[in-house]
Amino acid sequence: MAKVLTSKEENYSQWYNDLVIKAGLAENSAVRGCMVIKPYGYAIWEKMRDQLDRMFKATGHENAYFPLFIPKSFFSKEANHVEGFAKECAIVTHYRLKKDDKNGGVEVDPDAALEEELIIRPTSETIIWNTYKNWIQSYRDLPLLINQWANVVRWEMRTRLFLRTAEFLWQEGHTAHETKQEAIEEAERMVNVYAEFAEKYMALPVLIGLKSEAERFAGAVETYCIEALMQDGKALQAGTSHFLGQNFAKAFDVQFTSKEGKLEYVWATSWGVSTRLIGALVMAHSDNNGLVLPPKLAPTQVVIIPIYKGPEQLDGISETANHIKKQLEDKGISVKFDNRDTHKPGWKFAEYELKGVPVRLAIGPRDLENNTIELARRDTLEKSVMPQEGITGYIETLLDEIQQNIYNKALDFRTANTCTAYKWEEFVDIIENKGGFVYAHWDGTIDTENKIKELTKATIRLIPMGDEKEKGKCIYSGKESHRKALFARAY
RNA sequence: CGGGGUAUAGCGCAGCCCGGUAGCGCGCGUCGUUCGGGACGACGAGGUCGUGAGUUCAAAUCUCGCUACCCCGACCA
Numbered sequence: 294m295a296k297v298l299t300s301k302e303e304n305y306s307q308w309y310n311d312l313v314i315k316a317g318l319a320e321n322s323a324v325r326g327c328m329v330i331k332p333y334g335y336a337i338w339e340k341m342r343d344q345l346d347r348m349f350k351a352t353g354h355e356n357a358y359f360p361l362f363i364p365k366s367f368f369s370k371e372a373n374h375v376e377g378f379a380k381e382c383a384i385v386t387h388y389r390l391k392k393d394d395k396n397g398g399v400e401v402d403p404d405a406a407l408e409e410e411l412i413i414r415p416t417s418e419t420i421i422w423n424t425y426k427n428w429i430q431s432y433r434d435l436p437l438l439i440n441q442w443a444n445v446v447r448w449e450m451r452t453r454l455f456l457r458t459a460e461f462l463w464q465e466g467h468t469a470h471e472t473k474q475e476a477i478e479e480a481e482r483m484v485n486v487y488a489e490f491a492e493k494y495m496a497l498p499v500l501i502g503l504k505s506e507a508e509r510f511a512g513a514v515e516t517y518c519i520e521a522l523m524q525d526g527k528a529l530q531a532g533t534s535h536f537l538g539q540n541f542a543k544a545f546d547v548q549f550t551s552k553e554g555k556l557e558y559v560w561a562t563s564w565g566v567s568t569r570l571i572g573a574l575v576m577a578h579s580d581n582n583g584l585v586l587p588p589k590l591a592p593t594q595v596v597i598i599p600i601y602k603g604p605e606q607l608d609g610i611s612e613t614a615n616h617i618k619k620q621l622e623d624k625g626i627s628v629k630f631d632n633r634d635t636h637k638p639g640w641k642f643a644e645y646e647l648k649g650v651p652v653r654l655a656i657g658p659r660d661l662e663n664n665t666i667e668l669a670r671r672d673t674l675e676k677s678v679m680p681q682e683g684i685t686g687y688i689e690t691l692l693d694e695i696q697q698n699i700y701n702k703a704l705d706f707r708t709a710n711t712c713t714a715y716k717w718e719e720f721v722d723i724i725e726n727k728g729g730f731v732y733a734h735w736d737g738t739i740d741t742e743n744k745i746k747e748l749t750k751a752t753i754r755l756i757p758m759g760d761e762k763e764k765g766k767c768i769y770s771g772k773e774s775h776r777k778a779l780f781a782r783a784y
Numbered sequence: 785c786g787g788g789g790u791a792u793a794g795c796g797c798a799g800c801c802c803g804g805u806a807g808c809g810c811g812c813g814u815c816g817u818u819c820g821g822g823a824c825g826a827c828g829a830g831g832u833c834g835u836g837a838g839u840u841c842a843a844a845u846c847u848c849g850c851u852a853c854c855c856c857g858a859c860c861a
Contacts, residue, residue, distance in 0.1 A: 297822075325853085380859065416861095450785090450859055457860065530861060569861050600820050639821040646821090657820055667820075784861090 297647065300581045305525040306453075309576060313454045316584050316647050318571065326452040326459030330568070333648060334455075336592035337571055338462065342442065344494050344589075345464060345566065348486050354438045354466060359420050361444075362411035367419040370544040377511020378415045381448045383459075385411040413446045418512065418537075418563055421467045422545040429469060429549050429559060436479070437469040455572030456529075456784050463567035469547065469559040473538070476560035477515075480536040483564040484517035487532035495570065496587035496700035497521050497577050498707055499531055500730075500779065502755025507739050510563075514538035520754045520779070522707045523576040526728020528754045528781035531573050534564035572784075577703050584649025585671055587699050588692040595621055595688060596650045597630045600638045600657030607632065610656050613681070617654070617666070620685040626692065646671060651695050652688055672698050713777070720768050720780075724751045730781050734774035736767035745769050751780045 297315060301308040314320050318334030330338065346356070362385060369375045389405035414420065421441075428434060446460045466483060470476040484501055491497045504516035513535035521531045542548070542558040551557050578585040588594050597618060599610040611632060618628045629650075631641055638655065645653055655667040666684055669676040672695050679687065710729030714720035723731050735741060735753065745768075746752050756778045767774045 321853095445861095447860070449861095451855095451857095461861075463861080533861075565861080567861055598820095602819060637819050637821095637823070639819080639823075641822085642820095643822040655820065659820075 297643070298581060298583065301524065301579075302581075308581075309572075310454060312575060312579055312583060312647075313572075316575075316649065318575070318584075319454050321454070324459075326449060328452075328454050328458050330462075333592065334571060337574070337586070337590055338568055340590045340592060341490075341494070341570060342464070345486075345490055346440075346442075348490060349440050349464075349466065352438075352482060352486060354440045354468075356442065357439045358441055358443070359417050359424060361414055363414050363417075363420045365410045365412055367423050368412055370419065371512045371540055373540070374418065374512035374544075378447075382415055383413040383446045383448050385413065414443070415445055415447045416563075416565075417441060417443070417445075417465055418467065418541055419545075422541040422547060422561075425467075425469055425559075426545050426547045429547055431550050432471050432552055435469055435471045435549060435559065436475065438466075438479075439468065440464055440466040453572075453784075455568055455575070457569075461567050461569065463565050465563060465565040468562045469542070470561070471549070471551070471557075471559070473560050476538075476562050477536050480515070480517055480534045480562040480564065483562070484519060484532070484534035487534065487564070487566060488519050490566075491519055491521065491531055491570075491573075492700065494587065494589045495574055495577075496589075496696055496703060497531070497573060498700065498704040500755060500757070502757045502779065504533070505739070505742055505753040505756060505778065507742050508753060510535045512537060512540050513563075514540065517758075518755055520730075520781075521573055521577060522703075522710060522730055522781070523573070523784070524579075524706065525576075526710055526782070528730065528783040529569075529573050529576065530754070530783065531570060532564070532566040535562060537561035537563060578699055579649070582643075582674070583647030585699060586649035586651060588651045588696045591649065591651050592627065593629045593645075593648075593650050594626050594692060595628045595652045595654060596641075596645045597628065597654045597656065598638055598641045598645075599630075599632055600655055606658055607634075609661055610658075613661060614654075614656055617681070617684060621688060624685060624689050626685075626688065642669075646674075651692060654684075670695055672702075714768060715765075717768055721749055724749045724780070724782065728782065730754070730779055732777045732779055733768040734765035734776075735778040736770050736772040736774050738770075741767060741770050741772075745780070750782050752783055753778045754781050754783060755779050 299307040299311050316333065317331050319328045319330045322329045386407055387401045387405045388407060389402040390399040391402040393400040425437060429437060442464050444460055444462050448459055449457050452458050468479050470479060488499050488501050491499045499519040499521045501517065501519055504518055509516040510533060515536040517534045518530055519532045521529050523529050539558040539560060541561050547559050548556050549559055575584060597614045599607055599614060601607045601610055614630050618630050621628045642653065649671060651671050653669045660666050664681045665678050666681050667676060668679050670691065712723060713732040714723055720731060720733055742753055762775050763777065765774050
């Protein structure tokens with residue numbers, strides 16, 4: 294097969310970029326740092342979105358929508374929050390253009406300056422809490438469990454398709470609770486929903502933990518996260534869930550009357566995942582032939598390719614193909630019969646491999662004669678000739694097997710690339726030469742964390758939760774430590 | 785914002801040093817042969833060489849300015 298993609302061993306970034314573009318997921322747009330999500334990429338996002346939405350609803354959440362624009366003054370009410378996002382905001386300052394007589398075209402009308410500038414949301418805590426203030430008066434109004442599907446803008450210096458773009462699609466949940474305990478439970482529940490989604494649907498094993506102070510969300514008391522390992526040994530934050538304490542309630546004066554008749558501030562959480570998950574999906578499973586999509590998120594689970602000469606042969610094949618297609622669809626499997634006459638079989642094989650379709654069926658004259666069908670699975674690239682009889686039941690179980698196999702592969706990779714370091718030299722050696730996740734003792738200070746980052750580019754991905762505490766010496770400072778943290782270089 | 789680079793057909797690039805009528809591969813169109821792993825042949829369409837000035841009989845090529853984009857840092861889901 295002609296080489297279409299850069300190999301991932303050769304240049305991982307280039308491979309990733311090539312793959313995203315050539316598989317038809319997305320491309321760079323004319324707007325700096327923004328991408329165009331193409332139909333195939335968007336179809337994957339829709340699959341993800343639908344499943345996540347079901348999971349949010351199953352945990353009692355409802356969807357709503359809040360404005361894209363946030364008045365500047367809202368933004369500055371929570372001190373840490375403004376500090377965290379100030380450096381990457383897009384700001385609307387005017388509301389009108391006028392004809393530019395000197396240079397032709399148009400210019401910003403200087404007479405149309407807004408009295409108060411509007412920030413294009415980088416996240417919606419402030420506009421939402423300003424709204425919640427009016428929605429919450431009594432404990433009877435709580436809990437308030439709302440999710441929003443939206444786009445946000447963060448003016449990043451450097452961007453990469455899906456992983457970091459100036460504009461991206463995401464969901465953000467924002468909840469309000471009576472008690473601290475209830476809010477903490479909500480934040481933990483949602484990070485677990487994310488983990489379940491990643492593992493069951495994306496076939497992506499993730500670790501759950503807490504962020505260190507330095508990595509914590511701006512304005513949060515505690516940030517829970519899921520972290521995944523990519524095939525180049527770098528970590529990717531795949532989702533976060535924040536316990537916000539009463540920070541936003543106090544900043545936006547959201548108080549309620551409790552059962553006891555006392556005025557109290559509500560307790561809050563927020564949580565989100567973005568189109569970055571598509572990047573995670575690509576980087577975690579794909580190979581040098583293209584994407585490898587887990588069946589549960591593949592827009593097309595089975596593709597049928599006819600092999601024929603002339604229209605008469607195609608007619609015969611189509612009959613069999615459509616019959617199988619119908620049977621598969623009755624089982625809830627999405628099937629595409631690609632009977633386009635404009636492309637040849639070999640071209641189609643390569644194309645669907647590039648797009649990561651889990652199962653490919655080929656039917657030719659030989660198969661019609663023998664009542665067989667050729668089946669190829671994307672994860673292992675194995676081909677076999679099967680009897681047509683019973684093929685749909687076989688495919689049904691095969692899809693589950695592929696889903697499991699992709700997960701196991703990723704899990705094995707993570708296991709093989711996770712280790713523990715007790716000495717600084719050892720730590721540096723692993724980070725620089727091997728990559729992957731490294732557990733190491735840490736004295737818990739932000740200074741040490743920063744120093745380690747400066748020296749090795751490795752950051753604390755998470756602090757494991759619930760693990761038995763274990764005494765040791767900090768990998769860098771040698772000071773007393775009572776637990777290990779998980780380090781890695783990250784996207 | 786620091787350091788490096790690039791700008792020539794839809795995409796990827798050569799040509800520039802040494803100025804002289806714009807080239808290659810892929811893709812695209814038509815026709816024919818093909819069709820079980822990205823087919824082959826023939827013919828064809830497509831570019832005022834990022835932009836503005838300068839030097840010159842003559843500029844993709846030399847000089848200066850501007851703009852955009854890419855990579856490496858800092859920032860970050």
